[in-house]
Amino acid sequence: MRAALRRPDFARLAASHGLATVAQLMVTLGLGVEVLHRTGSAAWVSVTVALGFAPYAALSGLAGVVADRFPRGRVLAVSAAARAVLVAGVAVGLVAGAPVWLLVAFSALVAVAATPAYPALAAATPQCVTDEELPAANALVTCVENVTWIAGPGVYGVLVLLGLDATTQTLVASALLASAAVVAAGARTPGPAVGAGRGWDEALLGVRLVARVPGVRRPMTLAVVDNLLYGYLVVAVVLLVQDAPDPARWLGRLNAALTLGAVAAMVVVGRLAGGDRVRRTLHVSLAGFAGCVLLVGAVGPGPVALVLLLACGATTLVAEVAAVTLLQRSVEDDVLARLFGVYDQLNVGAIAVGSAVAAPVAGLLGPGLAMGVLAVACVALQAVVAIGRGEPAVAVPGLRDVSGAVAPAR
CATH class of the missing domain: 1.20.1250.20 (MFS general substrate transporter like domains)
Structure with a gap:
């Protein structure tokens, strides 16, 4: 693991993903609480939180196409930057007293902007570490995923204990996302070759x-x-x-x-x-x-x-x-x-x-x-x-040397 972390590009991408995940969960939880305060409706809370997660199940496949068309470090940086802007928009909406449906819509857009992040990180990991370091690097990515899913609500709880209002909490999350974008932007990952497929062929x-x-x-x-x-x-x-x-x-x-x-x-x-x-x-x-x-x-x-x-x-x-x-x-x-x-x-x-x-x-x-x-x-x-x-491997049209065999060590 120390060897994997000594790869600066991998360390940057993993840290960026962790920061962005913490910030996003803060926003999802904070908006759920704000919606409850405004409406008193458990149904609205369920909708708010569900829309914070549903895009992952619905859109991650298409988001993977984006992460294959550009350098993966850039994808992570742009994803975090887009979320920072959207979350800042949520803060403006809270100050302006925007309707609940608009805040919920912004929450869903934040989740949509996040969907390319994990596919990009998983695809970038073998670009940043050696084959021997790959299992340890994957373990670190899994740990980052698990720890940040716990840490997000924890950081939100600390901000509540400090007495910060919903707008300030949201601005803190936006600042964390902006920091994640800066960290990812410093990583250098090669641009993947553009596949021959187009449209639905490429998406599927x-x-x-x-x-x-x-x-x-x-x-x-x-x-x-x-x-x-x-x-x-x-x-x-x-x-x-x-x-x-x-x-x-x-x-x-x-x-x-x-x-x-x-x-x-x-x-x-x-x-x-x-x-x-x-x-x-x-x-x-x-x-x-x-x-x-x-x-x-x-x-x-x-x-x-x-x-x-x-x-x-x-x-x-x-x-x-x-x-x-x-x-x-x-x-x-x-x-x-x-x-x-x-x-x-x-x-x-x-x-x-x-x-x-x-x-x-x-x-x-x-x-x-x-x-x-x-x-x-x-x-x-x-x-x-x-x-x-x-079972014999079946070639997929448009790919080079794709098979069920394990590729040679990098």
Whole structure:
């Protein structure tokens, strides 16, 4: 990880993405609170927050096209700068007493402007680090994603405790986004080659890669399984502790264990997912994650569950890093952002689906049994993917040397 961080372009892009994510979450949460104060309507709050996330699931595939047409560092800089301007517009709207619908619309536009950021960062990472450093760099990107999603509401809470009003909070977020733009602008990433495709052919290229290239489809499917199970687990833990003697305390302990496990795994993920072990690491870690989820459902809240949640956090992070590394090695540089636009869509959707089905399935089967059933289903799907490894690669028109094989080390 130290080696990856010594690459100045990678460090700049990761830091920029982290700053921008913190600022954006501050805006989403702050606007939700402001809308609640103005309307007293929980429905308006839900719409505000939902529109702050929906563009990721709806538009990331198209945003990947943008990130493949320009240098990825420039894409991150422009994305952050555009969000800084839009958030400053929100601050002006708050001062002017703009109607709620207009503030919500600005919040949605901020999210739209953010959609190219992750595909650009994922595609830029192999440009900035060596192949040997790639798993550790991916672990750092995953950590930045996870930590900033927690830190955004935390920074917002600090500003509230300091007594700053909604307008000042929004201006702070705009300043953070402007700083993120400056940081990303200092990175030097090469401009990807312009693909031969045009229009919908180019926009759908990421989808066709997933559909037609086995070496892309398999790790993408396993990443979706990993995120589906993770989304389910986050909600299932809440349901599992409901009948515990002290549910709030156990919920805090189990969630802390899940996070600590993921952080601890960062120390070893570079070795586990390095070299030619990536595919094996992906399968073993995902199977381990599902097995730990099954056992958590069987034992219920308690000391054993704490150990199992530590293992869940570690194995889900290793599986995600391994899947991302395989995807980066499976296709050419000039289509990577389009591929990771699809990745973002599918995996944000998988987390949402896993979270959404947790309560109905737990209500039908009981929290513990439901966790076991879903874990077994995920292992079964993983086995189907593994059995299909002999499937021949299918070339995608317009690409050079795209196959299911792992590319040579850079």
